[in-house]
Amino acid sequence: xxxxxxxxxxxxxxxxxxxxxxxxxxxxxxxxxxxxxxxxxxxxxxxxxxxxxxxxxxxxxxxxxxxxxxxxxxxxxxxxxxxxxxxxxxxxxxxxxxxxxxxxxxxxxxxxxxxxxxxxxxxxxxxxxxxxxxxxxxxxxxxxxxxxxxxxxxxxxxxxxxxxxxxxxxxxxxxxxxxxxxxxxxxxx
Amino acid sequence: xxxxxxxxxxxxxxxxxxxxxxxxxxxxxxxxxxxxxxxxxxxxxxxxxxxxxxxxxxxxxxxxxxxxxxxxxxxxxxxxxxxxxxxxxxxxxxxxxxxx
Numbered sequence: 312x313x314x315x316x317x318x319x320x321x322x323x324x325x326x327x328x329x330x331x332x333x334x335x336x337x338x339x340x341x342x343x344x345x346x347x348x349x350x351x352x353x354x355x356x357x358x359x360x361x362x363x364x365x366x367x368x369x370x371x372x373x374x375x376x377x378x379x380x381x382x383x384x385x386x387x388x389x390x391x392x393x394x395x396x397x398x399x400x401x402x403x404x405x406x407x408x409x410x411x412x413x414x415x416x417x418x419x420x421x422x423x424x425x426x427x428x429x430x431x432x433x434x435x436x437x438x439x440x441x442x443x444x445x446x447x448x449x450x451x452x453x454x455x456x457x458x459x460x461x462x463x464x465x466x467x468x469x470x471x472x473x474x475x476x477x478x479x480x481x482x483x484x485x486x487x488x489x490x491x492x493x494x495x496x497x498x499x500x
Numbered sequence: 501x502x503x504x505x506x507x508x509x510x511x512x513x514x515x516x517x518x519x520x521x522x523x524x525x526x527x528x529x530x531x532x533x534x535x536x537x538x539x540x541x542x543x544x545x546x547x548x549x550x551x552x553x554x555x556x557x558x559x560x561x562x563x564x565x566x567x568x569x570x571x572x573x574x575x576x577x578x579x580x581x582x583x584x585x586x587x588x589x590x591x592x593x594x595x596x597x598x599x600x
Contacts, residue, residue, distance in 0.1 A: 420558050435580070449554075
């Protein structure tokens with residue numbers, strides 16, 4: 312690839328797309344280690360279970376990483392599509408219009424919920440269970456956003472993840488999730 | 501108290517829209533001190549019935565959009581045990597009511 316600015320911008324987006332797929336892969340692995348939904352009484356009984364709480368900590372971190380990486384990639388992709396976005400709100404509005412995110416409000420609520428969860432979970436196990444069950448619900452929506460964004464980048468910008476190392480699992484994980492949504496008869500929260 | 505009538509009405513209305521009409525909303529922290537400037541809006545919300553984390557996130561998001569100010573919310577659900585921090589907050593908080 313020629314070493315000019317445009318190529319480097321495209322390369323950066325390709326890296327971010329691979330990072331998104333990688334985040335989904337590892338978030339899904341942490342998610343699979345938990346029996347959902349959580350309850351306060353289960354967490355109380357297992358309060359010294361380091362495997363359980365390490366998986367939960369990983370979910371917190373990986374959920375945040377996926378959302379942040381998606382945000383960075385959406386902002387960066389607009390540079391390449393020639394759209395003007397002077398604020399992140401505008402970035403979100405553009406991707407709502409393109410049907411990549413379900414709505415600006417859903418995105419903002421998910422981000423706030425994640426921050427509340429990160430700050431608040433402590434020794435009230437019913438609250439801890441509520442926090443992680445909420446992240447679990449939001450994760451499904453986030454997977455669909457990731458899937459739609461990766462497809463958008465390929466179809467609209469001709470940019471794919473840097474490697475295909477995580478692609479197969481990424482499409483499988485997000486496809487299974489899509490089937491879950493269809494079973495519920497809805498596409499968002 | 502450093503909140504306008506419009507801000508108070510927006511806070512109470514938004515909180516009750518998400519959390520129920522019987523929800524109590526208390527203001528605490530630096531916005532009660534008329535000698536200070538700026539700062540977050542700190543709210544203790546007592547919903548009826550209980551609200552989820554997602555509802556708390558909705559309240560915070562909607563309030564920050566409507567007020568264009570940072571908002572911190574503390575929720576005391578009816579079924580939850582009162583913790584010492586909530587007791588301390590309520591002792592110095594002011595109940596917000598809709599006024600015309």
